[in-house]
Amino acid sequence: MRIQTFKLERQFALYKAKAKYMLSQSSCEGCTMREILDMADDECRRLWDDLSLGYTKPEGFLPLREAISSRYTSIRPSDILELAPEEGIFIFMNNMLEPGDEVIVMHPTLPSLYELPRALGCTVVKWPLEVTSWGWRLDINFLAENISPKTKLLIMNVPNNPTGFIPVRAELDRILNLADRNGTWIFNEETYRGMEHDPGAALPSLADIYPRATVVGGLNKYGLPGTRIGWLASKNRQIISDCAAFKDYTTLCNNAPGEILATIAMRNAPDLLKRNHDIVLENLAVAESFFKKHRDLFQWIQPNGGATAFPRLLPPLDVTEMCERAMAEKQLLIIGERAFGLNTNHFRVGLGRRDFKESLAVFADCVEHMKAAAEARGK
Missing domain, CATH: 3.90.1150.10 (Aspartate Aminotransferase, domain 1)
Structure with a gap:
């Protein structure tokens, strides 16, 4: 590739x-470091003080995955694979996509979300965000005209980087209905979920409401991007299992100090x-x-x-x-x-x-x- x-x-x-x-x-x-350690509960403080710098578990640190799962409504710790956020995108795309597959990608977005499918030999259809008098919008009719049973994957980035766009719930429901009708999988980069400027505009994670969805999240919005800790979440056990096996060829496991710091952060996420x-x-x-x-x-x-x-x-x-x-x-x-x-x-x-x-x-x-x-x- x-x-x-x-x-x-x-x-x-x-x-x-x-x-x-x-x-x-x-x-x-x-x-x-001081800010995070000052937030640590007794368990996390003991974990930090007694930390061994040996290999960690490939699937991730269970207390961390438990804390991450609390940010969802139906995702369990076993539905989560801990990894670096960009690594998660790379691993998922390599597991899901094959040459000749058709994907539709919201655009603009993080370049890896359209460049990796292109490099894997997929047909990439860019679904453009448009500027209107009231802000950014997605043309749902464009999706309706371009999605079909041939569409393997719909790639989204909501809340969107760089535009800050979030669809309203009715728009999201229509997107999911179109995907479901065509048997299309969805991948959403949702790093900024929870940072809606109007709390009333908050959307659920696609991993909670669409059975063929996989999402990637991370610690960017919590102020710990340097830990390089993120996760994939999906109710599809096969996807999580396949991505975990692929991870053996990338990082294998995660950094031990970062896992403890991330656990403290996610326990203090609000x-x-x-x-x-x-x-x-x-x-x-x-x-x-x-x-x-x-x-x-x-x-x-x-x-x-x-x-x-x-x-x-x-x-x-x-x-x-x-x-x-x-x-x-x-x-x-x-x-x-x-x-x-x-x-x-x-x-x-x-x-x-x-x-x-x-x-x-x-x-x-x-x-x-x-x-x-x-x-x-x-x-």
Whole structure:
């Protein structure tokens, strides 16, 4: 299998060490080791103090899988395979898909969700998110016209990264009905589930409500992405078993310290989720005000979940040039739409960090320079 360059991650790898400011991170504010250990109950503290750095169980740490299962309504610990989130995507795709399979992928999304099926020889149909006067939307009619009994897998990312889109429950039900009618499996990257900006818009996990669904989650929104702990969840025992066997060829098992830290985090999930959700909502208000103030340069498209937004730089200005100049002149890293396989002049804004306002202030200087340059060209 020959995989195309993961442009999103390569941009971070190329520029992160040089960047003084970052506007486009998808992760939420990270926790310190002290913060997490201070949350530990007596059992977890003993586990940490007596931790052996030997091999761990391939399927994952049972107390952690029990804590993860509590975030679902019907998923049991045995329905969960612990692994790194990106590893979960890789393993699932390699187990589920074969050359010639047809898949439909929500787009834009994490590049691995469409690049891995392509590299595996599948026919990939991109199901585009569209901009409307009230925000992002999915054209359900597009899905109805393109899904068929030949469609092996429907790949979703809800809440969506980078747009922050979440469908309403009636839309989700229609999507599931179309998939069920055609015998289609569903894979959902749901890292940001639980971070709906309006709690009333919260959706259940697809693993709880659709029998042919597998979902991937992780500790990003809880502030522990550096543990590299995530999970696959599915009620289909064969999928979990097959993915566990495939994992023997990747990481085999998980890192022992990360499992204990992740267990502490998941036992305190509501508090950690609120911590980072509050940061996102505060930054969202600041971002909305900023981009609407500069509506002559940007189209602000309101997200309704997750920790990212995906505004558009208005032509004739070019977003790639903007990103390059921000890095060269201000050491500000901005991720443009090409990292997501688009050519639409959008760029990602990360809302989950406490230093967001500082990065936005630097970006404001870039905006003033763009305005001055545009006025000079117009004279």
